[in-house]
Amino acid sequence: MKQLSVALLLFSTVFSALEPSFATSSSSGHGKVPKLSPAGLKALDDLVANTVKSNRLPGFVLAVSNVDEQLYANAGGNQTYGDPNSAVATTDSVFWLASMTRLLTSISVLQLVEQGKFNFDTPVSKFFPEFKNVVLLHNVTDPASTFEPVKKPITVWHLLTHTSGLSYFLGPPRQNYESSVPYTHKYAEGEGHSKFLELLKFGFPGIAVASHPGTAFTYGHSTTVLGLVVEKVTGQSLEEYAQKNLFSSVGVNTSYRLTEETNSRLIDLHFRNPDGSISGWEDRAPVIQRYPEQVRVTLGGVGAYSTLPDYLTILRHLLQIEAGRNVRNAVLKRKTVQELFKPQLKSDVTLGLEQLLDLISPNINFENPNWSTTFAVTTKDLRGGRPKGSGFWSGFAGTWYIIDPKTGIALVFGSQIVPPLDPVTAEVVEEAERIVYANLEY
Structure with missing residues (x-):
C-alpha cells in the first residue's frame, strides 16, 4: 500500500x-x-x-x-x-x-438542470447563504493557516466538475483509511444541512477550500453539497x-x-x-x-x-x-x-x-x-x-x-x-x- x-x-x-x-x-x-x-x-x-x-x-x-x-x-x-x-x-x-x-x-x-430549476452557472449561495463566505487556505493541513477570500463564487458547475476547491484533505493529515470529519460526524437530532456546512469551515470563519473555484480539480465534498442542493430545491430528502x-x-x-x-x-x-x-x-x-x-x-x-x-x-x-x-x-x-x-x-x-x-x-x-x-x-x-x-x-x-x-x-x-x-x-x-x-x- x-x-x-x-x-x-x-x-x-x-x-x-x-x-x-x-x-x-x-x-x-x-x-x-x-x-x-x-x-x-x-x-x-x-x-x-x-x-x-x-x-x-x-x-x-x-x-x-x-x-x-x-x-x-x-x-x-x-x-x-x-x-x-x-x-x-x-x-x-x-x-x-x-x-x-x-x-x-x-x-x-x-435532472433538475434539464427542468430549469437552476443552471450550471447558478451560485451555490443561492441555496445556502454560507457559500457567500468562502476562504482559500494557504496551508490546507494547518489549523492556523492564513487565508484569503475566494475570487469568484462556487457554482453548480464547480461542484459537478470537482473544481469548487472543497477538499477531503483539509486539516491535520489522517490515516488513509479515515474519512473526513463532515462524513463521520454523528449528526444529532435537529442537525442537518447547517451542521454539515459548519463542519466544511474546519474552524475557519468561512467554508474552507484548497483552491479558487473554477481553477483546479480537487477531490472532496462537492457531490455531497450537490445532494444538499437537490434537497433544498425539491423540498424532499x-x-x-x-x-x-x-x-x-x-x-x-x-x-x-x-x-x-x-x-x-x-x-x-x-x-x-x-x-x-x-x-x-x-x-x-x-x-x-x-x-x-x-x-x-x-x-x-x-x-x-x-x-x-x-x-x-x-x-x-x-x-x-x-x-x-x-x-x-x-x-x-x-x-x-x-x-x-x-x-x-x-x-x-x-x-x-x-x-x-x-x-x-x-x-x-x-x-x-x-x-x-x-x-x-x-x-x-x-x-x-x-x-x-x-x-x-x-x-x-x-x-x-x-x-x-x-x-x-x-x-x-x-x-x-x-x-x-x-x-x-x-x-x-x-x-x-x-x-x-x-x-x-x-
Whole structure:
C-alpha cells in the first residue's frame, strides 16, 4: 500500500479546468450488440474461482452487461472474511458504494438542470447563504493557516466538475483509511444541512477550500453539497427524490439508506493489513452514519448502498439512452447522457490525474485521462480494454465500474475492503476487463 503522504499529494493535486461549455455530440448508435463468447464466460468463471481460491478478498461480485441485457454475474467469498459460518456472498449481496454514489447524485442534479430549476452557472449561495463566505487556505493541513477570500463564487458547475476547491484533505493529515470529519460526524437530532456546512469551515470563519473555484480539480465534498442542493430545491430528502425519479424509474433497489433487510445482506467492511492479510474493520476508524443509527444527513458523495447488478442496471439504462433507444422512464435526455462522456478538463493538466489513476489502477497505462461532470473518462483507447470515451470510477471500500458507450458494455466489480486503492481489487477488475474485451462476439 502506498504511503499516506503520496495518496494525499495525488488526491490533493489540483488540475486547471474549463468553465462550462458542452461540445455538440453526434449520434452514436450501436448496430450489432456484442455478447460474451462461451470462452469469455468460462474465463470469467475461472477468474471468480481463482479469486476465491486465493483467499485474498472478502465477499465480492462481478457483473457485465451490454446495452440490451446483463451478460454475466457471479459472486465469491463470504459476507464476513475468515468466518466459516458466515453467509456466502451472492449477486444479491449489498455493497456500500462510497464514491460510486457520485454518479447517482449527479443524475439527480442533471435532472433538475434539464427542468430549469437552476443552471450550471447558478451560485451555490443561492441555496445556502454560507457559500457567500468562502476562504482559500494557504496551508490546507494547518489549523492556523492564513487565508484569503475566494475570487469568484462556487457554482453548480464547480461542484459537478470537482473544481469548487472543497477538499477531503483539509486539516491535520489522517490515516488513509479515515474519512473526513463532515462524513463521520454523528449528526444529532435537529442537525442537518447547517451542521454539515459548519463542519466544511474546519474552524475557519468561512467554508474552507484548497483552491479558487473554477481553477483546479480537487477531490472532496462537492457531490455531497450537490445532494444538499437537490434537497433544498425539491423540498424532499435526496433519498425520497432519488427513489421517485431515479431508482423506481430504472427498477432497482438502490438506496441512500440501509434497512434491517438490506443490512442483513451487506458485505462486512474489512481491512487490508500492511502484510496483505485481512482483518475485520474492528471500529478502527469512524464511518458514515448508517443502520441501525438514524441517517440525518444524506451524503450524496458517499452514502448509497446497492447490489452490483442493480448498479449495473443503472449503467445499462444510461447506455440505452445514449444509444438512442426508446427507453421507458428515461431518467435523462439523450443529449445530457451523451455529454456525460465528454472531457471537461484542459488537456495540459491531465498528467496529475494520470498520476492519481496510477494509484487507483496501477497496472493500466492511462494516457491523458480526463474528467466529466460525473466520472473519469478515457481520451485514448486502452490496450486490451475500454475505448476512448468510456467513463469509470471506483469507491473507497473497493467497488469499481466501467461504462463504455462506444462498444455498449458496462462492468461492475466490488468487495468491501479498506484502505482505498486496494491492489487486489484493482488486479481482479483489470483482469475482468481484459477478459471481457478479448471475448466479445457479434
